Amino acid sequence: MHDARDFRLELPASVVENAVAIALAEDLGSAGDITTDAIVPEDVRGRASIVFREAGVVAGLPLAEAAFRSLDPEAEFSVLAADGTPVSAGTAVAHIAATKRALLTAERTALNFVGRLSGIATLTARYVAAVAGTKARITCTRKTTPGIRALEKYAVRAGGGINHRFGLYDAVLVKDNHIAAAGGIANALEGLRTHVGHMVKVEVEVDTLAQLKEALSYPIDAVLLDNMDVATLHNAVALIGGRVLTEASGGVTLETVQEIAATGVDLISVGALTHSPKNLDSSLEWER
Amino acid sequence: MHDARDFRLELPASVVENAVAIALAEDLGSAGDITTDAIVPEDVRGRASIVFREAGVVAGLPLAEAAFRSLDPEAEFSVLAADGTPVSAGTAVAHIAATKRALLTAERTALNFVGRLSGIATLTARYVAAVAGTKARITCTRKTTPGIRALEKYAVRAGGGINHRFGLYDAVLVKDNHIAAAGGIANALEGLRTHVGHMVKVEVEVDTLAQLKEALSYPIDAVLLDNMDVATLHNAVALIGGRVLTEASGGVTLETVQEIAATGVDLISVGALTHSPKNLDSSLEWER
Amino acid sequence: MHDARDFRLELPASVVENAVAIALAEDLGSAGDITTDAIVPEDVRGRASIVFREAGVVAGLPLAEAAFRSLDPEAEFSVLAADGTPVSAGTAVAHIAATKRALLTAERTALNFVGRLSGIATLTARYVAAVAGTKARITCTRKTTPGIRALEKYAVRAGGGINHRFGLYDAVLVKDNHIAAAGGIANALEGLRTHVGHMVKVEVEVDTLAQLKEALSYPIDAVLLDNMDVATLHNAVALIGGRVLTEASGGVTLETVQEIAATGVDLISVGALTHSPKNLDSSLEWER
């Protein structure tokens, strides 16, 4: 079934190609795959599948495809379970027909992408499931692996989450240290609106209800309620009354996320989605 | 204590600079840190420390230093606990004096490196501690995050592990699929030695004692004993009798690593060191 | 006078360095400045000023500085009139002391940046002046010169304008062709909000009041009122009643911008700021 969500899960082709080129260069160096080149004849073709050894949500197949195609432009890559699909242990998610050399040489690169991104998608999906029935959306942070943030943010989307800002450049988030460096919340927020583009959203981090009240006196779009307990979150949401977006943040776990969601916040951000996912165990199984 | 090991823990300067440039570019885009630039005056200086919120082994400070220096060439970065040092929760591992803008803008990049690499070093150190008293060394695999393999391999060294090959280019590892693609172990290993450089080591993966015996009839340097139970490992080590290096691999955990080490293998490789470390929780604490 | 606005005019250092490196590489090729190298002795130093030959608003000095410093790391570059400052014809805006070789070789690169960016800042300042006394802000578009968009958007800020989105990645702008491709406004906007991050603003282009009414029934942040005459703009602003940001666009000129501003729109976007500025005439005057 090709449902509406599918066509909204997209990764720029240049991002895919660039990431794969870097990963292959890292693995091949200037001597190449000396094992495969010494042992396996050129141009002999084989067939293999990427198989999930544990249940999870698929993410990263476009990168796996690009890895095999980069080494064998004639490689055929058939997606059996597209990114965003939850699958059970033992599921083949893609099938590849390529030269045996390409299969052997690109295997680890392909699986490194699929393993990490599916790990993120799977963890995200668990948080999304945990808040089902509330209006809260699960979102990521900037706590990503240096160099592959765009891929990790994509994996969060594949797991049903949404993305917070991509970097320091596309949204304003005023944190406690900004306020301190500016010499107080008034200095920080006074006139801020006129110094950033009109298409940029402004969010302010607050730790207490007092700070929240002060922040709400400025023209902002969202508040980040940092490390508040559930009771305080309830009060904060009530106080805000829908005027701005509300984001709960800080020490969120699969155990606590549901009661946080029940406070009525719009967003719950979870750093662990991208900084500490467990790699999803997958392998390349050859057809003999 | 600055002991002999310190000067053996090294990362090429160009690798550090390149990784930091990529990470900052990812975070800054072409608009830069729009929050800090709008709120914090130029040239006001501040002081802050990188503090470990949990116990662990430090790794990644050269990257943090490069991140702050990249934004403020006058930044002073003092290492309080160098990479490779185990520290307790609450320890300040480095102190930075720089413009407040640089502190705010580079904070996340610095912590993303330190968090991931210290996570790897810390997990490695646990495995190393678990095999203390045996001759087994803990080693990593190629299951690394695409783009930062050199950093992750460095973090393994910081944790007391040693590195397996860096890529497909610097050592030969003949796996089951190579043997299958070549049409049997004889085809794969016959003459292999003459097709790779004399400074390249050759390791062969075996699953059974029968395969092991066959592999040992060729001029190889190491065997990877894949997914063998402890009893079989014992037999394999005895059969090898010190002629080649022995590496145990497959499903190694902190629970099982000690009894595997006790079989007398030389190396135990652990993919989880780099594919699934928990990020070490650290933060940038400002001096007010 | 170093006023509050100064520290809000910022360009990432890596953007500056990258742009200058590309420009110098383009001018130097692999043979370098063969005229200067053949004629002018090494290490003889000189002094020169960047002088505006016509009145305008300064922009681009950080790029000029980087160009001279790139060729002579000891170059001294003194800013006499910082980016964002309006100056009269004949004003020296910066003074440089460097090797004569660096002065001669970097001159054109420096002036090409200053000329184009000051041209944009100057044109922007004229539009800003023309709407003085209204609440309308002048904003740019994505009609920029390929490769230097970040610089051109910075020049708009130097002229007192604000920036629209930097690219396709940091804000949603739904145009007529999107709506057509989606099969109508409902298909396009229904559920859009849930497919983009919560920190992303959504703007919709409308050509008629009927379209405007339909667009306002969805959760959007801004409307782009495209090619409406002044009377229709008045009606549109009244109909919107401050619920979302209003942007007038299409064929805006220095002659028409004031009456457009008088309709009460929040923003007026002007493609000509970046696609057709007149280069500001400046030169490098040597001290003899």
Next chain:
Amino acid sequence: MHDARDFRLELPASVVENAVAIALAEDLGSAGDITTDAIVPEDVRGRASIVFREAGVVAGLPLAEAAFRSLDPEAEFSVLAADGTPVSAGTAVAHIAATKRALLTAERTALNFVGRLSGIATLTARYVAAVAGTKARITCTRKTTPGIRALEKYAVRAGGGINHRFGLYDAVLVKDNHIAAAGGIANALEGLRTHVGHMVKVEVEVDTLAQLKEALSYPIDAVLLDNMDVATLHNAVALIGGRVLTEASGGVTLETVQEIAATGVDLISVGALTHSPKNLDSSLEWER
């Protein structure tokens, strides 16, 4: 009509690809076209034309083609009026069949190239027309937009002009500041010929007839007659008597270019061709 000139109008493929890759990267960032990806289904194809809204000379279609092909390798791009062709307002100059996503996402990049380059070609053609009937050729300068000089020089050729040197590396142009830095014209030109390759032409800038006479005593290929009035130009051309190429430069406008050409100079260089062209207004018109 495919005449002889067509095959002499060429842009290296790698220059085209590189420029388009940079422009698309600038527009797509790491998140891509979030509007189109959220609204427009994958793989639905559409058709559109690039239409000139005003009369002008076409330039830049190879870049437009590369932009669409980069996003949709199956895109068909039919040139209706090739680069170098003068067209009237309302002319469709190219037709594209591609995915609707590629059409929407690459539109602005394609038009930014076509608009700027056609603007240059059109302005050049006006100068060329103005000197018709004289032997004078119109040529450009190094006053180009940083990063896209090769494209802008190509656009000058498309408009019927010829190119001056591409950079500091491919020809010698001795200016007044070189002469001053060398300590006089004798120091500058004495022996110059032996310090540059034999395939390099040497041009000297002169402001007066006295300087001209001195310059002509050295083995040079061309003189740049800088800021001379028409009477002086006449005298200079007579004095030179065809021994070297003559180039008039400085404050040339469409009003003055004809009388300058009538003095008999070989070349007239016009900085405005590339530093201040008006963008040619073009748009992407969809077939519905």
Next chain:
Amino acid sequence: MHDARDFRLELPASVVENAVAIALAEDLGSAGDITTDAIVPEDVRGRASIVFREAGVVAGLPLAEAAFRSLDPEAEFSVLAADGTPVSAGTAVAHIAATKRALLTAERTALNFVGRLSGIATLTARYVAAVAGTKARITCTRKTTPGIRALEKYAVRAGGGINHRFGLYDAVLVKDNHIAAAGGIANALEGLRTHVGHMVKVEVEVDTLAQLKEALSYPIDAVLLDNMDVATLHNAVALIGGRVLTEASGGVTLETVQEIAATGVDLISVGALTHSPKNLDSSLEWER
């Protein structure tokens, strides 16, 4: 005849593409091939052969192929004598059908690669022939041309040699200056084994039999017998007795290599293979 060795001669595709892109960029600059573009019509096709003007061993055809294909994606490139094949003077080693423009523009780039790499392969093959009948293998050094080491090491393989380490990163070679800097051989080798990965080989350079004896007391894989006369080499080989690999080095020539090989060393390294090969004379012959 397609023998076993053929499929072991491999160069990573990305290395080929990168080298060719750099070489073409160097030759084309931003203006391209101005001669060909001005004279030769587009799209006219021609045929030509790469012909060896002197006898030698072929190397570099994949780079020649990539050069022609880069300029004409439809180019057909037929290998008549693959890399590694010895051919006589006058042999056509490849045939190309492509646009005449591509043939003319890529000719020099293609021949520069083929000439240099075939020169290396040819010189290597002479050394290999000179030691025929002994067990000695000919190996290269790090004395390569900056930027194309991987290609030059490949050419050594094409000539029948084997590769020493590719760089400082893939094997340990302890030289006299390392020992001096460490304060003696004990400081240098004590514990060295535990500071490098287990898949890394360790070689130690020795000048005398006394040094050799000391080196052999550490766990090393190879010794480099530097600048020893033949009698000393004999003694060294006897003393080593097959415990480690033996490499003779220093001032090896085609005149001396046989007697060096006769001492029973395993390897003979020859810097001249890559630092001073004579270019193999080849040309592109057109079919008229």
Next chain:
Amino acid sequence: MHDARDFRLELPASVVENAVAIALAEDLGSAGDITTDAIVPEDVRGRASIVFREAGVVAGLPLAEAAFRSLDPEAEFSVLAADGTPVSAGTAVAHIAATKRALLTAERTALNFVGRLSGIATLTARYVAAVAGTKARITCTRKTTPGIRALEKYAVRAGGGINHRFGLYDAVLVKDNHIAAAGGIANALEGLRTHVGHMVKVEVEVDTLAQLKEALSYPIDAVLLDNMDVATLHNAVALIGGRVLTEASGGVTLETVQEIAATGVDLISVGALTHSPKNLDSSLEWER
């Protein structure tokens, strides 16, 4: 003696830095210098000299300096015999004070540059000496090592030669295959002048006096007299009578160059200068 020529020997700093970065990256990979890092303590400083083991002309010291400085920004590099200076065997040409690590790690990169470039300069100087007393200048060709052409052309200048065109982009050279592809010399040269910039020189290759006469009927700047015997060269020079530059080419050797020069040609081009120089033997001698 620091004479006038010195300041005319220049290499763009960015070319130097780029070449050194590529060479070091090639040698260091991602693991770095594993030998030095394991053995030599950080921050211990040493002193060494670059010594010529044979007589020759120095070239490449700026690259050596950049290599050491890249690894140790505090390195001191004193030039004792600058590029372009002829020295005898045993001469120290530069002295370096740096960390021992930097000395060991950059040694090979530095010597690879100095060895190849001094080899070219030395060979060039021999040709230059051989034509002393004639007006002939020695010039190079495009038969250079891919990737370092700018360095090799610089080395030719260091040896007293001059440079032919740098690439296909900066001068026109019409060869026999161009003429054939165009359908005859008239097609090739008719109108050529109007299709290339006025600052571009045009040279035509001729094999016979008949071709020479035809070529001279077009407005060209130089003729390449290809593979003519000495008698024919004499006749060609007489026939040309100084109207255009004359270049002899084809199979020039140190034995034949003098009699070729005696024919009165202006230039003699020698491919061997850059395609087959013998590496100049140099070493890094430590002070103990």
